[in-house]
Amino acid sequence: MSSKLMISAKGIGKAYSLSGSPFSKFLDQLRLSKAESRFWALRALDLTITKGEVVGVIGQNGSGKSTLLQIICGTLTPSCGQIEVNGRLAALLELGAGFNPEFTGWENARLNAALYGLSLQEIENKLPAIEAFADIGEFIDKPVKTYSSGMFVRLAFAVIANIDADILIIDEALAVGDVFFTQKCMRFLKEFSEQGTILFVSHDSASVVSLCNRAILLEHGQVLANGDPKTVTEYYLKNQYEKRQDKVSNANDFLISKYQEAATNTLTASEHDFGVGGVIILSCILVNDENLPVLQINGETSVQLDICVEANRLIEHPLVGFSVKDRLGQVLFGGNSEQFNMKLPVIKAGQKLVTSFYFRIPGLTLGDYMISVAAGEGSARDHVMHHWVHEAYPFRSTLAVQSGMIEIYPDQGQFNLVEPK
Secondary structure (H helix, E strand, O other): OOOOEEEEEEEEEEEEEOOOOHHHHHHHHHOOOOOOOEEEEEEEEEEEEEOOOEEEEEOOOOOOHHHHHHHHHOOOOOOEEEEEEOOOEEEEOOOOOOOOOOOEHHHHHHHHHHHOOOOHHHHHHHHHHHHHHHOOHHHHHOEHHHOOHHHHHHHHHHHHOOOOOOEEEEOHHHHHOOHHHHHHHHHHHHHHOOOOEEEEEOOOHHHHHHHOOEEEEEEOOEEEEEEOHHHHHHHHHHHHHHHHEEEOOOHHHHOOHHHOOOOOEEEOOOOOOEOOOOEEEEEEEEEOOOOOEOOEEOOOEEEEEEEEEEEOOOEOOEEEEEEEEOOOOOEEEEEEOOOOOOOOOOEOOOOEEEEEEEEEEOOOOOEEEEEEEEEEEEOOOOEEEEEEEEEEEEEEEOOOOOOOOOEEOOOOOEEEEEOOO
8 A cells, every 4th residue: 555645634624603694604703702603513633544545434424524525525615724635536425416407417427527627538538438337328318307316326426437536535425326336336446446545435334344444433523433444333333322322320120130230221212213102112232142232243143132111001911022124224024022922911100021032143244233122012913002212222243144044032032020119
């Protein structure tokens, strides 16, 4: 890997005024306003990227990822600090950015290539390769206002893939493409990384680990972690889990004594939760055979999922269940207390019930997964939903597995009823 510096950012920050009127903004500029009325999307951020590096940028929405990319691309001016870019830079940021909706695909391809500095002869020489990479058929002759989001991405990526750039910056626009085109893009990026530099933003930590040789975690506009992609993405997952669930000192009071040594966390309320509220899910935790919390699996793993609920009123036929989803939200498998042959007892107001599910996972494809949990009343076929929690517990598979079966143990579930104090 060459040590040639391709991107250098020193102390860059970006502030946005929260003032309502132009006069208030003017006072902010003069620093005459008493109250702080600016939001800092980036704060004194330092970053250096050398030739041949593939750097993944991860973080929650609002962490400053897109702001950083726009500043590097020159479409956004930093409020402070210095930015230096060496070499031809091509970027795929906002979907459809730089496209004229009235122009055809051909016309937009020519226009974008010209903006990247290609001569007319170079553009004409590149057009066949752009058309082949985009693979949108006769739509290449149609105005892009008739394109789907996937077609936008195909054409935009085809352009940046064929302009002989030194640096590629890819935002999360690839997420809207179909799986075949996404794989095509990933193959291109792997080939490009052999001689070029890539800055890659994605919510898919598996892609970051697979493609990148360095990862940066942003939080509140600052670098929270910088280093090996596997280490950084694992830290990010752990960090998100701890934020999603707040530890409470008395959590073990209502857990089965066998699992008292396992760390237990109470779920925080979320705008995505729903249900009529007769039963509230207090906590859930995935543990292994050693009673330790599971945040990642590596091949075949036997696990136990503990879900603790509390009744707000008398629940005569409680029903507790879960589902495991991939990063796209697709349900892979799941189960409920009825399917596990558990006859849960009546729960009185104030009582807590811990339901434990046992299952073995032979292997999952490399990536991030999420467990959703639910508590209802009735049967699996006919029930009332009291509380459903999306994204209750995250975990990650660190081993790429092509296929595998989920094995559940329907006769190995148990529950524990705890009386109110």
